[in-house]
Amino acid sequence: MFNNLLVAIDGSDHSKRALEKAIELAKLEGNSNIELLYVVAGNKSKSDVLQYGDSDTASMKRKRMLLPIEELVESAGVTSKTTVLHGKKGAAESIIEHANEGSYDALVIGSRGLGAVQTMIIGSVSHKVMKYVEMPVLMVK
Amino acid sequence: MNYAEKIKNEWLGNVRGDVLAGIVVALALIPEAIAFSIIAGVDPMVGLYAAFCIAVVIAFIGGRPGMISGATGAMALLMITLVADHGLEYLLAATILTGIIQLLFGVFKLSGFMKFIPRSVMIGFVNALAILIFTSQLQHFVGETWVMYSLVALTLAIIYILPRFTKAVPSTLVAIIVVTAIVIFMNIGVRTVGDMGALTQSLPLFALPNIPLTFETLMIILPYSVALAIVGLLESLLTASIVDDMTDTDSNKNKESRGQGIANMIAGCFGGMAGCAMIGQSVINVKSGGNGRLSSLTAGIFLMFLIIVLGNVVVQIPMAALAGVMIMVAIGTFDWSSLMNIHKLPRTDAIVMVVTVAVVVYTHDLSQGVLAGVVLSAIFFAWKVSKVRVEKSLSKDSVRTYEVHGQLFFASVTDFLAKIDYNEDVKLVVLDIANAHLWDDSAVGAIDKIEHKFEQRNIKVELTGMNKESSVLMDKIGGLSKASGH
Structure with a gap:
């Protein structure tokens, strides 16, 4: 039933909890796989390049950040795959597009990512995703 | 991919996306080019000609397709005293010299030297730039009434709230149209772009700067040109890296340095001020779907077309609307994540960042801030490694x-x-x-x-x-x- 999951992660605590729940869900059945989706939106590119110097280093740091997350999935006996999308659009749009193009049993996402202040200004990515993704969505608080 | 295919792909790989994004960028460029001209103390046409020349030239010879260059705040801030003391002709000469320095920088493949500029200095540079753009707008508020204040507030409200409903049109453009319309139809007597300088509805003409070709002239413009060249390359190469990251592609930094140099030389010969790549506009371009050379070309040509057709409307844009746009630019330029992370940084890095900002804000010169930051970092480094x-x-x-x-x-x-x-x-x-x-x-x-x-x-x-x-x-x-x- 739920053995092909897409999990949107951004490194926040909410997304970590979302991943834990996704792993629990995937373990209910054998032969499951989880695709980890990480979106680098425009402003993220700016702050990452400023922080790490150039695009190559920023990509390397992201890979290093994603590695333990992949291992966490694999150690639970679930196959993992990682997709990094460079967001020409916003994070929400990229997640929605990618989710609707693939064939997943469900999308798992944290209730909020970047923090309360930014949620108020930008509008919740999770809210948009809930509205436009055409599949079951598990939102983890 | 062979060379011809690569060129073809860079130009025609994304025609629809590039043309649409180019138009969006042109609309967003106009208020900025005008506002940066006013910061530098020259007529709006100087910034508009610069934006036109640089965007068009870079489209052909830049090293980072999809990046937008034009008149920028960082460069305008460096020119203020040159214009005030010596006038426009010296600025044009300094612009050409800036281009020559940048061209040499690219020819001798020196873009690798940028690695000597620590990241904390770059973050300080960006934050200081944002602060200067913001403070440069304060003069427009002096002696104004609540009418002007509320127009600025309205501009900002439209800019930030409209995207929640639609992203089809750039919200800055809508803000400017709405506020300008209000001022024209309600006949409110506030200062407009026309009060700040003349706007000629004609294409830029080739003319060498009218200055005495003496050693003395060179000594006047050289310090400005060196500062402009450094700051221009710094912002351009930083922007190129950001566009690299957004599009997940690579770019040729030395070619970009050469391109920026040639673009500035041409801008100076056609009455434009020195410019460089623009972080904000490049982000807008990529987000709007642009990633090829055509987007920069479209932006430049469409901008000139709009000025020629709509010049007499442009002069009626109230300064309040432009000040609102510039405040938005300042907020967007500031690297807010650096404030959130400042307690996580090594103490010395945080000090370098703050000192870079402080020196810039005090001297109003970005290049001096960068210099101070680099020297301080070197001292800290020597101090750290000198522990035996x-x-x-x-x-x-x-x-x-x-x-x-x-x-x-x-x-x-x-x-x-x-x-x-x-x-x-x-x-x-x-x-x-x-x-x-x-x-x-x-x-x-x-x-x-x-x-x-x-x-x-x-x-x-x-x-x-x-x-x-x-x-x-x-x-x-x-x-x-x-x-x-x-």
């Missing part, structure tokens, strides 16, 4: 061993020498430098000095574990030292 650790041990047959850990160079030898005890009564002193590295004359001198001092007291010194590079250095410089014979 010395471990002592004494064997039964009274052999004293000093195990040296760290980098031995001019800044660290004093500290190192102070850790050696010459007055001990021992038979032999062993200086183990397996975990140390000798870097310069001072380091070799320090070793010599230790040997010499012990020798005076008839204590033999044995030098062990020298690494290869250090011993090469020792052989070269240290003819005096007996240890080099090891």
Whole structure:
């Protein structure tokens, strides 16, 4: 039933909890796989390049950040795959597009990512995703 | 992919996306080019011609397709005193010289030198730029009434709230149209772009700057040109990296340096001020679907077309609307994540960042801030690596061993020498430098000095574990030292 999951992660605590729940869900059945989706939106590119110097280093740091997350999935006996999308659009749009193009049993996402202040200004990515993704969505608080 | 295919792909790989994004960028460029001209103290046309020339030229010869260049705040802020003291013609000459310096920079493939600018200095640079853009707008508020304040507030409200409903049209453009319309139809007497300078509805013409070609002239413009060249390349290469990251593709930084140089030389010959790549506009371009050379070309041409057709409307844009747009630009330029993370940074990095910002805000000169940041970082670095650790041990047959850990160079030898005890009564002193590295004359001198001092007291010194590079250095410089014979 739920053995092909897409999990949107951004490194926040909410997304970590979302991943834990996704792993629990995937373990209910054998032969499951989880695709980890990480979106680098425009402003993220700016702050990452400023922080790490150039695009190559920023990509390397992201890979290093994603590695333990992949291992966490694999150690639970679930196959993992990682997709990094460079967001020409916003994070929400990229997640929605990618989710609707693939064939997943469900999308798992944290209730909020970047923090309360930014949620108020930008509008919740999770809210948009809930509205436009055409599949079951598990939102983890 | 062969060369012809690559060119074709860069130009025609994304025609629809590039043209649409180019139009969006052109609309967003106009208010900025005008506002930056006003910051620099020149007529709006100088910024608009610069934006046109640079965007078009860079489309053909830039090294980073999809990046937008034009008149920028960072450059405008550097020109203020030159324009005020010597006038527009000197600015145009300085612009051409800036281009020549940048071209040389690219020809000699010096973009790698940018790595000598620490990241904390870059973050300070961006934040200082944002603060300066913001403070440059304050003069427009002096002596104004609540009418002007509320127009600014309305502009900002539209800019930030409209995207929640639609992203089809750039919200800055809607804000400017709405506020301008209100001012025209309600006949509100506020200052407009027309009050700040003339707007000519014509294409830029080729003309060399009308200045005396003397050594004195060169000495006036050279310091400005050097500062402009450095700041321009800094922002351009930073923007190129950001576009690299957004599109997940690579770019040619030296080609971009050459392109920026040629673009500035041409801009200067056609009455435009020096410019560089624009972070904000490039982000808008990529987000709007642009990633090819056509987007920059479209932006430049469409901008000029709009000015020629709509010039008499443009002069009626109230300064309040432009001030609102500039406040938005300042907020967007500031790297807010650096404020959130400042407590996580190493203390020295945070200090470098704050000092860079402080120097810029105090001097109003971005290049001086960068210089101060780089020098301070170098001092901190030397201070950090100049810490030498010395471990002592004494064997039964009274052999004293000093195990040296760290980098031995001019800044660290004093500290190192102070850790050696010459007055001990021992038979032999062993200086183990397996975990140390000798870097310069001072380091070799320090070793010599230790040997010499012990020798005076008839204590033999044995030098062990020298690494290869250090011993090469020792052989070269240290003819005096007996240890080099090891």
